[in-house]
Amino acid sequence: MQDTIKQPLLSVVLPAYNEEASVPRASQVICALLEQANIRHEVIFIDDGSKDKTWNAIETQASSCPQVRGVRFSRNFGKEAAIFAGLAQAQGDCVVVLDCDLQHPPEKILEMYHLWEQGYQVVEGIKSSRGKESPMHTLAAKTFYSLISNATGIDMSRASDFKLLDRRAVDTLLAMREKNAFFRALSSWIGFSTAQVEFEVQPRLEGESKWSIRSLTKYAVVNLTSFSAAPLQLITLLGLVVFVCSVVLGFWSLWQKLSGRALEGFTTVILLQLIIGSVLMICLGIIGYYVARIYEEIKDRPRYIVADHCGGAADDGQAETDL
Ligand code: UDP
Ligand code: MG
Secondary structure, rough: HHHHHOOOOOEEEEEOOOOOOOHHHHHHHHHHHHHHOOOOOEEEEOOOOOOOOHHHHHHHHHHHOEEEEEEEOOOOHHHHHHHHHHHHOOOOOEEEOOOOOOOOOOHHHHHHHHHHHHOEEEEEEEEOOOOOOOHHHHHHHHHHHHHHHHHHHHOOEEEEEEEEEEHHHHHHHHHHHOOOOOHHHHHHOOOOOEEEEEEEEOOOOOOOOOHHHHHHHHEEEEEHHHHHHHHHHHHHHHHHHHHHHHHHHHHHHEEEEEEEHHHHHHHHHHHHHHHHHHHHHHHHHHHOOOOOOHHHHHOOOOOEEEEEEOOOOOOOOOOOOOO
């Protein structure tokens, strides 16, 4: 230990939700890889309120390998929260975040680490292909990424959560108080000297993807609105369009009246009522959504609640509720 004391520490953060089958493999593959490469490391699993035996699997790994630690959430708070909890726990000089199902190939960690050694502070994993997906999923992902790329001004079409961050970048991210932090976009948004590493998304070996259509839609809406006020501006645009239509219709109705053919206007009135009514409802909905988001942020609740720790320096008196 004495002669390695100066060697930098690499923290590996793995969010895990119902991954009892993936945890042992991830832990063993990553530890073996980093030991072989002679990189001082710690591996941190964040159990995001799993309903299966993920926590037992993490405890087993932590007791058999001193580099492995675990944090358990009191319930499922979502992958973003798990990533931020991992960043808060990590003590390394640099931190790698990757999926516990190893769809992000661990060998690439070495490439990322070497880029970090060369002075890059953010190393982004870029998907060279999106792996196996249904055409619907691909289409939805494309739409979401083109919207979010426009909102952030960063090309996100091949972005992933597989990243290596320098301590400076990690501290910058942790200092951001927003509750609905979108890790993938924020870690690009903070800037710093950035390098990219391409990787092929691997097939999932155990378990299944945790994303349902509902959760993906929620993910898209939450992250879009946290990065962009465009939907609010869309309301103004809609208002303008409706205004132009009403001017045209107004002139037309006047013309009808003046030429003595005014009585036949009921269909127009009904249509106008419906159109304007629904546009107003949609707009109120959008505004309501943003108001709800402001309310959420202002309540200042923690991003996640930690219920348990295991392994490593677990009992270091760390606050139970990391913000
Ligand atoms: N995950 C999580 N909390 C959740 C959903 C997923 O921590 O609520 C983790 C999951 O265990 C995995 C990673 O996020 O390590 C990616 O999830 P998944 O493989 O289901 O997504 P996909 O690869 O299909 O995008
Ligand atoms: Mg996966």
